[in-house]
Amino acid sequence: MVRPAAARVSHSSSLRRTADVVVEEIVRAGCDRVFGVPGGPIGPVFDALYDRSEIELVVSRHETAAVHTACGYALASGQVGVSISTCGPGLTNSLTGLVTARQESVPLVHLAGDVPRADHGRASVQEVGPYGLDLADGYRHAVKMAIEVTHPSLARVALRRAFTVAREGRPGPVLVILPLDILTASAEIVDPTIAPRTIEAAVPDEEWERIARGLASAEKPLVFAGSGVRISGTGSQVLELAEALQVPFATTAHAKGTLPETHPLSLGVMGHARSRWAAAYAEEGPDYVLALGTQLSDLATGGYRPLAREGGTVVQVDVESTSFGKTVIPVTATLQADLRTALPRLLRIAKEIGPRRANPALERAKAGPRVEQPEDLESTAIPLSPARALADIERSLPDGATLVADIGEHGVFALHYFEVKRPGHFYKPVASCTMATGLTLALGMAMGDPRTPIVCLTGDGCMGMHGLELITAVAHRVPITVAVFNDSSYGMVKFGNQRVFGRSHPFEVGDVDFARLAEAIGAIGITVTRPGAIDRGMLELAQKEGRPVILDIKIDRETPSPGNNRYKQMAAAGTHRSI
Structure with missing residues (x-):
């Protein structure tokens, strides 16, 4: 200070x-x-x-x-x-x-x-x-x-x-x-008494038993975890519920990082930037879905795709009643409940019921690769493949580190390709989709928990908006690593317009040398151009030196991200170009 x-x-x-x-x-x-x-x-x-x-x-x-x-x-x-x-x-x-x-x-x-x-x-x-x-x-x-x-x-x-x-x-x-x-003005002291609001456990045990038995007896059940699970800190209980009943689970993009994607029951992200596993399971049509802590927004559902097959059951549970009725997809029942009190009750009943029978649909969904173009994760091409750069970052993260992804094309790559191995491994602000939110959030996170190494994945567009906040990081000696996917343009908009309209302005923002910029403000700057150049030592440098490190990663400018359903939404809304 x-x-x-x-x-x-x-x-x-x-x-x-x-x-x-x-x-x-x-x-x-x-x-x-x-x-x-x-x-x-x-x-x-x-x-x-x-x-x-x-x-x-x-x-x-x-x-x-x-x-x-x-x-x-x-x-x-x-x-x-x-x-x-x-x-x-x-x-x-x-x-x-x-x-x-x-x-x-x-x-x-x-x-x-x-x-x-x-x-x-x-x-x-x-x-x-x-x-x-x-x-x-x-x-x-x-x-x-x-x-x-x-x-x-x-x-x-x-x-x-x-x-x-x-x-x-x-x-x-x-x-x-x-x-x-x-x-x-001179202080006038009035000591107030403010009682915090509590949500009563109004949902009877019979309702939780009906849900548990519905999951256990369904042909293709699914537990769908939203950001409310992260907010309430109940990820471990959701995982325990899935294991007790042997029900597969998926997360919204907003909840990615709350549950391990390496777990045998995990389908990864469903909805925006969804995994191939989640897409395959969804295509077969789940017949019973328990949606926890999600408003079932466009991003959560991948453009308002129904969560269950026709005639199936969707039960939505959230702490706020205002979360209900905002979606156009079919929902069978809504329950207002705090997950911190609801999940222990549901879990107790689930353990009494025990694990369900085998789920062939889960086995079929996970028979193929988790991601699109999995070969890109090992690409040796130059210019550097964004997927390969992300894979190098994932392999090199320090122990206990959190990857914070920003808003932009790089963020969609992270949602799709990054594999969450433990709770807290990943965080991405999704709901507001505000560019440079990830960069500034990551700065605050690095200050709030100095024991956890923070690596922020951002883009050159985001750096142009709030990159100079790194001066604050230097002034306070915040050991944050910022990995900049640099394609010298607003890539998400460019690729989106090309897909929807068949053409696009280049939306170029200029060739900025972020490594030199880093050195100019007192941080450490490193330029990355080759696959395999990012290693553990590079991502541990900020903690070792006690100041920010900026990686200027020169990625292939012509490689769009996979799984971005927003483009399809734009086209479906009639924003195509008349010819």
């Missing part, structure tokens, strides 16, 4: 401001890092942070990146992420990050400043209150809750409510807007 050398001046208790109360609540919530970009109206909070050595301030280069990095920190540390911005463009720049936190279900509290209330409605520069941009109201659908603090006595109430709401149910972001005059 970088702090100025000047001596700090302690404020006496009689001069405590509302801003000090805000920071006290951050400490009380157990948060030891905050991420933000400073600005005038939020200045009192930054000043209050100056007096709290137990909180490290991480200054980002852009507000979106600050929110994303706080999200990554929350995912790795188990804390509620805290991000800070000023008003006006500071808060509007934060919107994309808040949407990501909502869609990725990350607990986060975002503090934003505003102009003094006396200036509301007077054409004050950057006003976000009800007489200006009115962003507390405008952002309500982007966050779980938006609160504008209108009196000093409400600050503690607002912050405690914010941290409670961010965690409860399906986690997500809460926005707290703090006008400048509120922050500088």
